[in-house]
Amino acid sequence: MSDRLDSDQVHEDTHVPGAHEADPYRPGDERSFGATFARALLSQSVWVPIGAMVVAVLIGGFLIAAADPDVRATLGYFFARPSDFFVTTFSTVVEAYGALVRGAVFDWQATTFVRMVRPFTETLVAATPLILTGLGIALAFRSGLFNIGGQGQVVIGAATGAFFGYAFALPPVLAFVFALLMGALGGAIWAGIAGVLKARTGANEVIVTIMLNSIAGYLIGYLLKQGWYTHTSSGEPASRPVNEAAMLPGLLPDPFRLHLGFLVAIAATVLVWWILERSTLGFEFRAVGENPHAARTAGISVGRATVLVMLVAGALSGLGGASAVLGTEGRMTAGVAGTIGFDAITVALLGRSTPWGTFFAGLLFGGFKAGGYLMQSQTGTPIDIVLVVQSIIVLLIAAPPFVRALYTWPARLGRNRRFGSARDAGPQAATQTEEVSA
Known part of the structure; x- marks a missing residue:
């Protein structure tokens, strides 16, 4: 008797609002494996900084493209040849981040081995x-x-x-x-x-x-x-x-x-x-x-x-x-x-x-500090963008729930659309969707 009461109590304590709805993070739901995997990663403290860095690098890429005059020039005829804008943007961002890596880790364009590996030692110094x-x-x-x-x-x-x-x-x-x-x-x-x-x-x-x-x-x-x-x-x-x-x-x-x-x-x-x-x-x-x-x-x-x-x-x-x-x-x-x-x-x-x-x-x-100088000198990218990337990392780390929500919002959006369509189809369809999701 007591075991049954304890089990009932556990179910009451772990119940959350909307538990009968389709939960995209339910381990048994194969349709939401990507969302389940993302949430499992982001639930670990070590993955929150990594997720923050990825977002910061993406935002930094946007700023690098916005600061480049060639990218801005392609916007003038974007609707005539949109491919020019996307190709120029991609090459600009890749070139800038490539210079950052070459200045911080390994300069594969250097002519001597010493100059190739010296950037990593400068990273250690900084x-x-x-x-x-x-x-x-x-x-x-x-x-x-x-x-x-x-x-x-x-x-x-x-x-x-x-x-x-x-x-x-x-x-x-x-x-x-x-x-x-x-x-x-x-x-x-x-x-x-x-x-x-x-x-x-x-x-x-x-x-x-x-x-x-x-x-x-x-x-x-x-x-x-x-x-x-x-x-x-x-x-x-x-x-x-x-x-x-x-x-x-x-x-x-x-x-x-x-x-x-x-x-x-x-x-x-x-x-x-x-x-x-x-x-x-x-x-x-x-x-x-x-x-x-x-x-x-x-x-x-x-x-x-x-x-x-x-x-x-x-x-x-x-x-x-x-x-x-x-x-x-x-x-x-x-x-x-x-x-x-x-x-x-x-x-x-x-x-x-x-x-x-x-x-x-x-x-x-x-590495940011050591590579930022080469990125600025070779690509003309303002070194302040590196500081912006660092600042964004701090802001995102200070709000871990936001990082998790940012990585799992596609699954949530898909769930909301699925149930919105079921509700529009009628109560019976919505009930059937709930049963399948459960």
Whole structure:
């Protein structure tokens, strides 16, 4: 008797409105296999970013075509020869995305093997600070903290790394290790300010970290005007050149720029994974992120965990800034950090705030950055379109139900048409359709 009641209760709990209608996602419905497959894929968190990227690439292709003068010219006689419009549009988009791939992965049009494989190494170079900073932001996200201050932490990490890179004459290995650690320390201190304010006063970390971004920018502007920090013979404000011993050693000979920072990014990814998935400290971080009240009841110090999360996140972001200065730039300038901190937020979101997801998302965005320059120089496509594609990816990832609906709307439209025709044919036909679908 109780088993039967339990079974009835399960049917009541799982009933949804319109259950007697044809469900295009029902496993037994062969007519909707494509929709079933799409929904099964998109129900998994890993496929939502992939679906978002596909949509973003399609929208980017539309923008590439709209920005091309040849495509616009064919619109003038579209109705006379529509084939010209479609052929030109297709060739323009393929050429632009082909240049993007050649600039980011492999340049099959190059004349030497070195020039063919160099684009992939440039992708790794561009991805290194994005991965490190993205890991810091992802760690904070997993712990329930919105660390929007990655840009400020990157700037401070780059500034401190550059200073300790030229101010101390140390042996080669010790020199760059010391400069990297000082960059990490600078980022940790900068993020720790927000962590302490959050833990002690309950201040909103979003507002605090955004304000710290502005303060970091003004602080660097001040430092670059000081004689003890700047290199006065430079035409633009810049720090003194980092000592050769403090520069990160290259992993490949010239003309490759890939340096040891990429191995540091891999090691940091493994470390963050271990912290989150295998350590007691990571369990506390995740518990605070899931439910701080329950974590406090379990004896976890929420304030201590908050401060530690921000310290570790800031250290990773500081490493990202220091790797940019010590790896390729060689000196601190006002624009050395670029938009690394803001792009890293996108990387962390695309990576679903997981260490390895963030790592591969960083590689993707590093490819966008490396390939965007070749796409602009060879095809005349504005590099801003790459930024638009990145922004669309973020917007779509922020709305997973929209992505799922976008991929399954043809099946829903077909279902609505089928039942609309059945209703027009009369109640008996509609009933028969329902029975067949069931």
